[in-house]
Amino acid sequence: MERRKKRLGYLIILPAVLILILVLLFPLSYAFYLSLFDVRFLRGKISFSFVGLRNYLDVFIDKTWWRSFLNTSYFVIVDVTVGIFLGFVGALILNKRLPLKSLWISLVLLPYVLPPIVHALIWKWAFNASYGFVNQTLILLGIIDKPIYWLTNPKWALPSLLIANLWQGTAFATIIYLGGMKSIPDELYEAAKIDGARGIQSVWYITVPLLKPFTQLLLVMKTILTFKLFELVYAVTGGGPAGLTRVVSYEIYRTAFEAYKFGRASAMSYILLGIVSLLVIFYRKLLFTYAGEE
Known part of the structure; x- marks a missing residue:
């Protein structure tokens, strides 16, 4: 049996x-x-030449790869720090009794539910120098007197993409935190109020500690999702100007489907996988609370 x-x-x-x-x-x-082969297209045929770890070594000494990795790190740092903080603040506001609360929650959800390519095209239009609403709004408020070329100016291209990515990343953090706040019993806040705790004290000593598992989840998810960022860069700047906004995923795509170096692109993918895995292990060792630890 x-x-x-x-x-x-x-x-x-x-x-x-x-x-x-x-x-x-x-x-x-x-x-x-x-990743262990040099893959070439010759007269309509694919040839494989074994090169061992040479593709990995070539990536490690490639300045373009490290510049793309540095750009990606900017996205991760901003999304993990600013995005999580703004998401927490947004969740605190939405967790209160508000008029038209369902409408506000729907507006917060909008960036998250948009397909990535639609999200990218919205911001490409927003940062357009001629008719984008960013320039129009800043001119109307008197902050600038002439249009700024956000997406073609080396000074502003990367910060513009960071803001665009933050818009969607903040929405994701808000949704996660809002769900976590709904799981906290109201009795805890009532007891704290009776003991004389103020609003900010209740948030610091009750909300923040009880949302620790959700913060840990966001750290891991945002790191993974941001390292694989592709659509925003591809649709808005195409890695320009002069390659200043290339990220790792876009560099892998360009290497594979524009330069036709599939072996090297595969090596890049595995190096990225290794870096993200090490970061997740770091988060777990440093921040995760194991059962029975506290």
């Missing part, structure tokens, strides 16, 4: 295991295989 139950269990999970192998393990294995 026990053997039959085990066989039945294996049969039930077999489709899921096969799907996992097809959509995850096989692509990862094949990408690593490609």
Whole structure:
């Protein structure tokens, strides 16, 4: 009887295991295989030349790769710090009794539910030097007297993308924190109020500690999602001007589908995977609270 139950269990999970192998393990294995070869297109044919770890070494000494990695790090740092803070503040406001509360929550949700390419095109229009609402608003307020070329000026291109990405990242943090705040019992705040705690004290000593698991989740999710940022850069600036806004995902795309260096692009992907994995382990060691630790 026990053997039959085990066989039945294996049969039930077999489709899921096969799907996992097809959509995850096989692509990862094949990408690593490609990273060990110099892949070339010659007269309509694909040739493979084994180069071992040379692709990885070439990436490590490539200044373009490190500049792209530095740009990506800017996105991660801003989204993890400013995005999480703004999301927390937004969730605090939306967690209160507000007129037309459903409408405000819907407006906050909007950036998150938009497809990435739509989000990118909205900001491409917003930062347009001729008719974008950013320049029009700043001129109307008297802050600037002539249009700024946000997306083509080396000084402003990257900060413009950081703001655009922050718009969607803040919405994501707000949604996560708002869900967490709904799970905190009102009795805790009432007891704190009876003990003489003020609003800011209740937030610091009750809300912040109880939302620690949600903060940990946001740190991991935002790091992973921001490191794979692609659509915003591709649609808004195309990595320009002069490659100053290239990020790692865009550099991998350019290497694979413009330069046709699939082996090197695969090596870049695995290096990115390794960096993100190390960051997640760092978060876990430094910040995560294990069961029974406190």
